[in-house]
Amino acid sequence: MRNNNLFLKNGSKIAIIGGGPAGSFFAHFASRYAAETGIDVSIKIFDRKSFCQRGPRGCNMCAGVISENLFNKLEEEGINIAEFCVQRKIEAYCFYTQDDSVFLHHPVSGHTPKIVTVFRGNGPMQSPHEGNISFDDFLLNHVEKQGVEVIFEIVKRLKLPSKKGGPVKVIFGERKSGKEFEADLVVGAFGVNTGMMEKIGQMDFGYKPPKTVRTCQCEIMLSPEHIEKAFGNNVFVFALGKKELKFASITPKADYVTVNLVGRQDLTRNNLIDFLNHQAVKRLMPKDWEIPKSFCMCISKIPVSYAKHPYTDRIVVLGDASISRSYKSGIESAFNMAKLSAYTAFKCGVSEKALMNGYFKPAKRALARDNLYGIMMLKINDFLSSQRQIANANIRIIKSDKDKETANQINEILWNMLTGNAPYKEIFYKAMKPRLVLKMLPIDAFAWVRQKWDDVGAWLRRN
Template sequence: MSPPLETILQEQLGLKLPAPLLQKEMQGYCLHSDHLSLHLKGEEDGATYAVNRSQFDAFLLEEARRAGAVVNHTRVTGLEFSPDRVLVYSDGENCSAAVVVGAFGLDDGTCRIFEQSTPYRQPDFLNTVITRLDPGADFLERMGPTIQAFLLSFQGLEFGAVTPKKDHLSINIAGRSVSSQTMLEFLRSAPVQRFLPPHHWREKPLNYFKGKFPIAPAKHLFGDRYVTVGDAAGLMRPFKGKGINSACLTGIFAARTILRQGVLKEAFRDHFYRDCNELTQDLPYGRIVRFLTILTTRFRFMDHLLAIAAEDPRFMKCLFNSVSGHKSYKAIFKETVSVPLGYRFLRQIFHRFILGLPAALPAADG
């Protein structure tokens, strides 16, 4: 959970997160390539916490109930739209609504229901695989509150991360076709091995959790009497997607439009989508960053990017803000581009592709 979520919840919804939800404050990022590691330096604009997602979801659900929402624990099986209402079919009693808000992430079943009933089409996505290790309190204390991010030249792997939570390590990878085998290869790689517990902590078979991460907006993400928010809308940045922030913001924007302007497509287009302007404007820049990152890892140039960042404070700040998600990619581009940085890039390109020289960090950063 990263900034400015606490501010969003307090200022927009009047909610204060209970202290028990905030399991651990994360205090830094370290970026790893195939052969180099670099502690990223930048300015924090708020605290980043490890949280238990199920407890966080339960907290928000209870707050919604306290505000007057009626919660029906039943499975939705279909939607039927008419000019003046939406009929929601379920395994229990049907219900009628003025509007349906799709906050279902990338759940295949609910996506199909929306796609069968509306022009909505699921956003493009990466697959994710998540696992956890329980290394014990001593190991977690030695590891410290640093998120370890990996951009490695693995076939099919776009990024990975090892995050020390309160009582376990959370490990996730993402890519077009990642699998449990990709996860095993990731765990066995030399850069990752440095942050895993001794083998005797890993004798039990690993449990894997498969997920999805949107990388483009959904098609027809709103229409007459329906609107999608969060992952379902696909309004996410690559890498540090800040999914909780996006879900809260788009949910607030959708509710504001529904209450003030109505539930028809024109209202969502003119108000909800306009409110999402900061998210939508950043999407082209995010696509460029993702494309360049894929090229960089494919041609094994990531080591050289870390070497540039170790020498250039401007590019160090760029990597920090990209990995942490503290600034939009549009702002990062404007702050980073410079002639001296261009010369550094040309020098490293010459070293890598003409001279075939390996990259190296200054002694203090190695």
């Protein structure tokens, strides 16, 4: 029997905890579906952080690359990224090893990718720009125009109803104040870098946060002239044989570059300093460049698994604290899951069963299974990029004019892995094509033997 108390209707109140992209995207779709279904709802976003501020107070701890898939989806929704948010338009990725480098381009010849870099907050503390350039604040302004109210206060806790089907109480406010807001739907869009995740986990409805790993990120100020000369409109991705690193990149902005490191385990500032001191990295910096004594940096968490049971009656958790694509396209995942969960809430209801069947099960089918292919591809990539000779052999093939078909196949696989332009499953099957495997197997095997020979020689010299 349909329980009308667990459906949104005229006068329903929605509380969104978190003003980042996941929260703004849910507010956008909730506004749209409310209009489509002809019901009048009140939507409030709660977030203590103001993205108008510079430095850590406004930062949302992200490299700030808007993928082409997301760019196109935003345009379809009428969300056209303001030019003042765009720091740089990316044309290519540069795969950089200890000895060589190669530029990777969009697999479709002549296509100009719609990839842009942004600051999630209002830029680093020392940034010389004027005005507000925050992407996250741009999204909040967009949903405010749709009638959404943004409340810049912290949510302290949630209180489940004593009677099944009743509203959830949101307790918010600074310090000793304990304001209350009764919500017919609470959306957890708070990410994995806040204490709210643990508080939700203590509410005894079954929510278990995802496992996380600590990453390292910093903003390095360089002259616009040097950034244009050394980096251009290209994101640099590094395979330097460092076993502790799973992914390392430098993303150019207007007068900064963003360094982003992801490790197999938690990273520290020492890992960042070690990376910046590597000769391959220093070759991209100005002559006689030294690491600044102070710069904007953060140690932030990213999910490496998905949450368990991120829903109950009138509560749904989305974004990084729920389920997202592993290691790539976090903002796009937030967009997709916000759309799916908002559609479920308005079309199917806000009961635990409705949110499970309409949101979480489809999300697991779309992302969790694909992430398994991603894990396999990342392990293959970890091995190949950690072997100096194999990495160099693959770069030589991409650069060579002798076998364009193989070069284009490898370029496409690497492009899609780095940009998140295709599902991991699709990338995996393209990498496992018999012709490509038969072509690369002897080349990589020979390079592996050379690598082992080099390793033995290095060991003998040390001893």
